[in-house]
Amino acid sequence: MSVLRFFLTLFMFICLLAGSSVVVTTLCLMLRFPPLLFAVVLACALLVIVLRQLRRHNPATV
Template identity: 50%
Template sequence: MTLLRFLFCLFIFIGALAAAGVLVLSILLMLRFPPLLVAVVLACWILNRLCKLLRASGQDNPTRNPASQG
């Protein structure tokens, strides 16, 4: 059981290192190619607007909430 826990923790550690490496690499690419930075900022802005729109439409229609339906 301890060997399985060790392998699980090892895979989590390797995954975290890989994620950090991908994050640093993507930041370096965005700094090297400014159109990529513009595209990422635009995508984040569109996602933010979409989330606000969906959140507002969910609050306007309380009948769609399954918790309120007894």
């Protein structure tokens, strides 16, 4: 059982390391290429607008 827990912990650590490196790489690319930063900001704004519309359309869900 401890071997399984070790491999699970190792897998979680590797996934966390990979995810954080992807976030850092994306941030560096966004600072290097301003159109990519603009595209990400625009996508976030559109997501907020769509979520507001969905919440207004169906107020029963939280």
